[in-house]
Amino acid sequence: MIASKQARLGDAATYALLTLLGLFFVAPFMWLFSLSIRTPAEVFLGASRFIPEAPTLANFQGILSDPAFLTYLWNGLKLSVLGGGLAVTLAIPAAYSFSRLRWRGMSALLVAILAVQMISPLVLLVPLYQWLSALDLLNTQLTVIAIYGALGMPLAVWLLKVAFDAIPVEIEEAAHVDGATRWTVLIKLTLPLARPGIASAFILAVVMNWSQFLVPFILLERDSDWPISVAIFNFAGSTSASTTQVLAAACLIALIPAVTVFVLLQRMIVSALISGAVKG
Amino acid sequence: MTGFQKKTKRFGSRDPLPWLAPALLVLAAFYAVPVLDVVRLAFSDATLFRPPSSYSLNSFVDVLTSSVLPDVLITTLVFTGLSVIALQCVGLTIALLLVRGERRHLPGMASFRTLVLAAWVVPGIANGLIWQMLFDEAPYGTLNSLLGSVGLGPIAWLSDPTMAMLSAVIANVWQGTAFSMIVFYAARKGVDEALYEVASVDGANGWDKFWAITVPQLRLAIAANSILVAVQTLNTFDSILALTGGGPGRATEVLALFTFNTVFYNLDLSGGSVLALVLFALGLGFATLVFGWLRRDST
Numbered sequence: 049m050i051a052s053k054q055a056r057l058g059d060a061a062t063y064a065l066l067t068l069l070g071l072f073f074v075a076p077f078m079w080l081f082s083l084s085i086r087t088p089a090e091v092f093l094g095a096s097r098f099i100p101e102a103p104t105l106a107n108f109q110g111i112l113s114d115p116a117f118l119t120y121l122w123n124g125l126k127l128s129v130l131g132g133g134l135a136v137t138l139a140i141p142a143a144y145s146f147s148r149l150r151w152r153g154m155s156a157l158l159v160a161i162l163a164v165q166m167i168s169p170l171v172l173l174v175p176l177y178q179w180l181s182a183l184d185l186l187n188t189q190l191t192v193i194a195i196y197g198a199l200g201m202p203l204a205v206w207l208l209k210v211a212f213d214a215i216p217v218e219i220e221e222a223a224h225v226d227g228a229t230r231w232t233v234l235i236k237l238t239l240p241l242a243r244p245g246i247a248s249a250f251i252l253a254v255v256m257n258w259s260q261f262l263v264p265f266i267l268l269e270r271d272s273d274w275p276i277s278v279a280i281f282n283f284a285g286s287t288s289a290s291t292t293q294v295l296a297a298a299c300l301i302a303l304i305p306a307v308t309v310f311v312l313l314q315r316m317i318v319s320a321l322i323s324g325a326v327k328g
Numbered sequence: 329m330t331g332f333q334k335k336t337k338r339f340g341s342r343d344p345l346p347w348l349a350p351a352l353l354v355l356a357a358f359y360a361v362p363v364l365d366v367v368r369l370a371f372s373d374a375t376l377f378r379p380p381s382s383y384s385l386n387s388f389v390d391v392l393t394s395s396v397l398p399d400v401l402i403t404t405l406v407f408t409g410l411s412v413i414a415l416q417c418v419g420l421t422i423a424l425l426l427v428r429g430e431r432r433h434l435p436g437m438a439s440f441r442t443l444v445l446a447a448w449v450v451p452g453i454a455n456g457l458i459w460q461m462l463f464d465e466a467p468y469g470t471l472n473s474l475l476g477s478v479g480l481g482p483i484a485w486l487s488d489p490t491m492a493m494l495s496a497v498i499a500n501v502w503q504g505t506a507f508s509m510i511v512f513y514a515a516r517k518g519v520d521e522a523l524y525e526v527a528s529v530d531g532a533n534g535w536d537k538f539w540a541i542t543v544p545q546l547r548l549a550i551a552a553n554s555i556l557v558a559v560q561t562l563n564t565f566d567s568i569l570a571l572t573g574g575g576p577g578r579a580t581e582v583l584a585l586f587t588f589n590t591v592f593y594n595l596d597l598s599g600g601s602v603l604a605l606v607l608f609a610l611g612l613g614f615a616t617l618v619f620g621w622l623r624r625d626s627t
Contacts (some may be wrong), residue, residue: 055519058534059432062425069422073443076502078456079470083461094473138350145347154344161351164359166556166611168563170584171604172358174591175365177376196356205351259451261566266592281453281570284460292461299454306449311442318445322514 083296084108091292097100107297116271117279121301124258124275127189131196132253136208136246138201144234145207148217158209165202168193169262177266187269188207195263200253205251211245212238248320258306276302362606369601377597386561387598391606395580396586403493404562404583404610406504410497411504411561416609418501419508425540426509427516441509448506456570459499460486463571489579492572496580499571500564507560508553515549517543551622583607 078098083091085103093100094193109119146158176195177186185191215238223233238256239246261277268274271282280298310317341581370387372380391397422444429437450458462470463485475481485495523541532540543550565584568574574581574589585609591600 049329049455055432058428062429062432062434063436065421066425066429066436069425070420070440073447073502073505076462077446079462080458084487092468094468095470095477138354141347141349141562142351145344149344149347150345157348161355164355166559166615167359167363168604168607168611169586170565170588171366171608172362172565173370174558174587174597174600174604176364177591178369178374178379178597179365181377182379195358198354201351201354225529255449259449260451261451262588277451277453280457284570292464295457296461299457303450303454306451307446310449311446314442314445318441318510321510322517 064202078301080296083293084300086293088290088293091290107293108301110294111297111301117298117301118273119272120276120279121305123273124277124302127192127196127264127275128254128260131257132200132250134193134197135200135204136250138197139204139208139249140239141232142245143205144212145237146205146209147212148220148230158206158291161202161205164224167313168235169199173262173266180267186267187190187273189273192264192267195267196253196257196260199260199263204249207249207320207324208242208245211242211249211320214245214323215258216242219262244316245320247313248317251309251317252321255306255310366601366604366608369548369598370605372598372601374597376591376597379597387602391602392600399578400581400583400586403581404576406493407496407500407568407580407582408558408561410493411500412558414497414501415504415508415557415561416512416550416553418513418545420550422505422509423512423516424538426513444506444509450503452503452564452566453570455499456501457497459502459567462570463495466518486572487576489576492576494572496568499567500561503567504557504560508557511549511553511556512546515546519545519620520563548622551618555615555618558614562607562611573600583610 082098082100084107085105087098087102087104087106090097090100090102115183144159146154180186180191198223219241220233220237223237224230228236258275259277260275261281264273264275265281270277271279274282280295283298286296369380370382371383373382373384373386374380383547385449394470406600426437426441447455464470465472465482465485465487467473467476467482469482469485471485472482484491500541519541523545527537527541553617562582563584565582565588568580568582568585569588572580574585583603587600587603590596590603595598
């Protein structure tokens with residue numbers, strides 16, 4: 049009886065703390081939304097009204113009917129998806145050999161792959177910029193995609209290794225007895241079985257690319273090449289107090305795709321991350 | 329010979345090289361060679377648009393004796409230190425609350441986790457811009473008008489150097505907590521529940537159990553997470569760039585942002601390379617420190 053009373057007190061404390069923390073995490077989203085549906089006049093009312101007197105979708109309409117903005121969204125999507133796809137493609141054979149073959153130096157290379165993720169993209173871009181400039185590869189989206197592939201590969205290798213580890217070797221051996229080569233087995237059998245892991249690695253890479261600012265900001269000069277992250281930064285530099293509501297709407301549009309994908313698929317992604325964290 | 333080795337031998341070639349070739353090429357071209365090239369450039373006189381013509385220690389001397397560097401390093405240490413402590417405290421608190429809530433079958437735990445994760449995937453630039461709107465110091469600024477309505481404030485969130493630093497940390501914690509939350513959640517799930525049951529039988533309260541079981545059991549996770557979070561924070565600069573631009577003055581100009589400005593605004597490639605090495609060394613140094621502490625602790 050005493051124990052259950054204590055437990056219920058504990059429940060109340062749990063909720064009290066989570067509510068406080070929840071406020072901190074939810075407030076910026078709510079406020080951004082509130083600002084984005086205001087008229088310029090109502091922005092100046094500040095926090096006195098959360099839901100504006102005359103909510104308006106004009107800010108969103110304005111942005112989404114601007115062809116330049118749609119181009120930024122499309123660029124963001126294109127760079128993120130292709131970069132994420134490249135990262136996973138590069139990672140698959142390496143992850144497979146980490147999972148299925150035993151060779152000297154394997155654990156050292158795995159640690160190295162984990163360690164390179166700690167190198168700031170900024171450190172890498174300092175020399176890369178010069179080479180790319182010498183090779184005349186600046187201002188092309190392909191270069192950005194290649195760099196996204198390289199930046200996303202290490203995490204993908206780890207996640208895919210964990211995914212492959214979870215598939216019993218015996219299944220592959222059965223196929224091998226039937227005369228299939230490792231490549232055939234990988235493509236026909238292992239990859240389809242590892243679909244959830246591959247999807248998680250891909251989506252994580254895409255979401256990270258969507259957030260990338262430094263790489264496209266430095267490598268892409270033409271504004272028709274920019275992804276949304278670079279565009280809103282430049283847009284913010286040109287706005288004033290009277291356009292806060294437009295900037296809020298633009299920020300909201302920039303974060304909605306990443307947040308939506310992540311929220312819908314979080315169960316799968318988080319369990320992939322957790323098993324990666326436990327193994328690593 | 330173990331059964332597993334027999335099996336792998338039976339099953340095709342064991343040569344890993346063809347499998348590893350793409351990954352190794354990427355590691356070489358995009359990581360190893362650039363890092364080596366940063367070292368070379370640090371000894372050179374290169375600018376962003378002029379390749380090196382001679383090699384010397386001049387850039388090292390210039391950068392390391394510049395009057396700005398100490399300020400930048402202090403800013404970096406304060407920002408990283410505060411962020412790492414806050415991120416881990418908040419992340420650990422949330423992870424433990426979630427585990428407790430799930431054990432008690434309390435509703436709402438999954439949605440709370442989702443909320444924290446949602447902040448994690450907000451692009452860094454958008455994060456800076458969102459908090460800039462919240463911290464807006466105009467009378468109609470969000471937080472100040474809220475404080476004003478209860479007779480407090482206004483607070484100089486972004487124009488006072490100390491507050492600006494705190495504001496940058498707050499924005500960073502809002503976005504970064506999810507990572508620590510996942511790590512600690514996974515680690516806490518791995519702790520044997522029997523330990524807690526035995527402690528309960530012995531009459532330990534929640535606080536005792538936290539210090540006697542949770543913290544020691546999560547030691548490894550805390551150490552590993554400190555390194556990862558510290559390095560992530562050291563490398564963060566897009567949210568600061570959007571939030572304060574490094575200001576007021578240099579109050580929030582962390583090393584990563586300073587390096588970025590040196591290379592891409594001052595076009596000083598060799599000086600920026602020296603700074604990039606300092607950035608690299610800071611992360612490496614911290615990781616070595618924590619590993620050393622772990623090793624000493626476990627013997």
